[in-house]
Amino acid sequence: MRVLGIEGTAWCASAALYDAEADSVLIESDPYEPDSGGIHPREAAEHMSEAIPGVVDAVLTAAEDEHGPDAIDAVAFSKGPGLGPCLRTVGTAARSLAGALDVPLVGVNHMVAHLEIGRHQSGFENPVCLNASGANAHLLGYHDGRYRVLGETMDAGVGNAIDKFTRHVGWDHPGGPKVEAAARRYAEEHSGDLLDLPYVVKGMDFSFSGISSAANDAYDDGVPVEKICFSLQEHVFAMLTEVSERALSLTGADEIVLGGGVAQNDRLREMLASMCAERGARFHAPEPRFLRDNAGMIAVLGAKMARAGDTVPIPESAIDPNFRPDQVPVTWRSGESV
Ligand code: ATP
Structure with missing residues (x-):
């Protein structure tokens, strides 16, 4: 089976070809890079509509050059969560392509795709x-046909919390x-000299809004920016490592x-790997191209879903900006063969 995946939840317009028999993934991405500040939703949406045709065309051309006109067996797209205007562009592109190629359409949850690419590559069962x-x-942890949210941020996403400080x-x-x-x-220069910042973990939930504000205040008070960056990382990643261990x-x-x-951060991976080593657990982090937003993970999960018959008729393929991972019935885990 060969699946063409399209990703576009926020900043990265991306298309990919996943060839399940060869287990190979070709990814073409065109990122939105704001001139200043953070991601502006309107600019991100404009970028998405300009960039999607180019990345899809590159992947489709490569697929048809190698495998002929019937190269694609299904089209998968990021259905959510993400920015509505970006998702709508991707949804429209995916529907048109599936219709034109006369192949099934698969609506993929972007966060479950982030998870499944690691499970696919590592071979970890559960x-x-x-x-x-x-x-x-x-x-997330799997139980009774769904990925359950065991714990989550009570406010900002982790990258957004860090980006708030850098802005x-x-x-x-x-x-x-x-x-x-x-x-x-x-x-390298000041090992261990840590600025005290808010550390908020409640069970397996956690919060980042206080630490972003405290980091901003420390910068305004004249604390050296490199010391704040070091302390921010140590606190935020220790919180993530603590809840992962729990x-x-x-x-x-x-x-x-x-x-x-x-x-993609080496220090986060180091902390998690060390926690896992201490308790005899196995740890897997995919290579960077599968960590940042990318259509490769959409195509890989799309192939598993298509093989399980989990496709969607075009009239029912609406995007969902608030699509949570525990809303997804996991259809592909019994009799996995992709
Ligand atoms: P989501 O997958 O939730 O939709 P997203 O669309 O923002 O998130 P991602 O590609 O998963 O996209 O993550 C982007 C975030 O990753 C940004 O906040 C960026 O600052 C952060 N990031 C990228 N590289 C690093 C790094 N080396 N260390 C820490 N953060 C990083």
Whole structure:
């Protein structure tokens, strides 16, 4: 089976071809890069409508050059969660393409795709998943036909919380990689000298709004920015590691997969890997191209869903900006063969 996936929940216009027999993924992405500030929804939507035709055309051409006119068996698209105007563009593109190619359409939950790409690559059977992305942050575990939300942020997504600080400092979007670089420089020169910031964990839920504001205040008070970056990372990632360990402990799982754009951060991966090593659990983080928003993960989950017959008629294929992962009936886990 070969599936063409289209992703466009916010900033990344992306198309991919997943060839299930070869287990190979070709991804073409065209990111929106704001001139200043963060992601502006109207500009992101304009970018999406300009960029989607180009990335889809590149992938479709590559697929048809290699496999002929019947190269595509299904079209999968990111149905949500995300920015409504971006999702509508992607939904329209996917419907038109599925109609023109006369193949089934698959509506994929973007957050479940972040999880499933890690499970697909690792071969883990029943992991806890930590999704650490821009607009979201949650822990998922599978039970009785659904991915249940074990814990989640009570306010901002983890990447957005970090980007809020970098916007305050005047750094370009995305802020996460700049915070990582500054924190690394600070750690090399001042090991262990940590600024005290709010640390909010309640069971397996957590909150980032207080820490973003406290980081902004520290910057206004003249604390060196590299020290704030280091302290911000240490606190935020310790919170995520603590709740991940609690989820492993309470579910009895011994595997964890990481997903989302913030998972590109070496320090987060190091903390989680060390926690897992201490308790004898296995840990998997996908390669960066599958962590940030990308159509590869949409195509891979789309293939599993299509194989399970979980396709959607065009009149019922509306997007859902608030699509939660626990709304998705998991149709593809029994008799997995993709
Ligand atoms: P979602 O998947 O929830 O829709 P999103 O659309 O914002 O999120 P992602 O690609 O998952 O997109 O994540 C983008 C976020 O990842 C941004 O907030 C960015 O700052 C952050 N990020 C990217 N690289 C790093 C890094 N090395 N360290 C920390 N954060 C990072």
